[in-house]
Amino acid sequence: EDQVTQSPEALRLQEGESSSLNCSYTVSGLRGLFWYRQDPGKGPEFLFTLYSAGEEKEKERLKATLTKKESFLHITAPKPEDSATYLCAVQARNTGNQFYFGTGTSLTVIP
Amino acid sequence: KAGVTQTPRYLIKTRGQQVTLSCSPISGHRSVSWYQQTPGQGLQFLFEYFSETQRNKGNFPGRFSGRQFSNSRSEMNVSTLELGDSALYLCASSLAATGAIPQETQYFGPGTRLLVL
Numbered sequence: 001e002d003q004v005t006q007s008p009e010a011l012r013l014q015e016g017e018s019s020s021l022n023c024s025y026t027v028s029g030l031r032g033l034f035w036y037r038q039d040p041g042k043g044p045e046f047l048f049t050l051y052s053a054g055e056e057k058e059k060e061r062l063k064a065t066l067t068k069k070e071s072f073l074h075i076t077a078p079k080p081e082d083s084a085t086y087l088c089a090v091q092a093r094n095t096g097n098q099f100y101f102g103t104g105t106s107l108t109v110i111p
Numbered sequence: 112k113a114g115v116t117q118t119p120r121y122l123i124k125t126r127g128q129q130v131t132l133s134c135s136p137i138s139g140h141r142s143v144s145w146y147q148q149t150p151g152q153g154l155q156f157l158f159e160y161f162s163e164t165q166r167n168k169g170n171f172p173g174r175f176s177g178r179q180f181s182n183s184r185s186e187m188n189v190s191t192l193e194l195g196d197s198a199l200y201l202c203a204s205s206l207a208a209t210g211a212i213p214q215e216t217q218y219f220g221p222g223t224r225l226l227v228l
Binding site: 031032034036041042043044045046049051087089091097098099100101102103104 | 115117144146153154156159166167169199201208209210211212213214216217218219220221222224
């Protein structure tokens with residue numbers, strides 16, 4: 001069973017059209033949920049760490065929230081430079097001290 | 112502070128050869144993890160090293176191995192390369208080993224793109 005599921009797989013937005021990406025997880029004993037941005041051919045770039053349900057973090061046009069079973073990455077008024085793949089990862093008591101990554105959401109923002 | 116560095120950035124090898132990839136973590140970070148990233152499978156965990164000891168290993172064959180040096184730099188080796196080993200190999204470093212409470216963030220390097228012909 002997948003530990004982390006991201007949806008949608010791909011998302012196309014018009015510039016300025018706000019939306020949300022979803023990361024749902026089935027692990028228990030969450031120790032941390034992490035959001036990364038990855039540009040083609042590059043390593044993932046760290047965005048946010050969330051530790052407990054109800055926690056929220058913001059950075060420019062991005063806002064990450066966490067509940068007991070999922071996390072959302074809200075993108076407000078996106079710009080073309082926000083186009084990238086967004087990855088979610090979890091680390092928890094039942095993941096054997098490993099980070100488990102979702103397969104990502106590929107975001108394209110059209111000017 | 113300098114980020115995670117990986118060398119080389121690109122490699123082309125043929126089947127049956129072996130390859131060694133290198134990773135230098137962020138200064139002060141003692142944990143280094145390796146991942147394989149392919150379009151179909153996403154990021155797959157290979158192994159983690161902390162204080163020169165392998166702490167955890169993913170579901171990869173024994174052809175994949177690694178080590179960590181006293182300065183926290185790490186290398187991974189793949190022997191008897193197969194076509195399916197073509198991938199982006201990513202190294203990530205963090206202050207503490209995974210499983211710490213709270214869990215430390217992992218920071219990734221740019222990756223090594225390996226192509227096996």
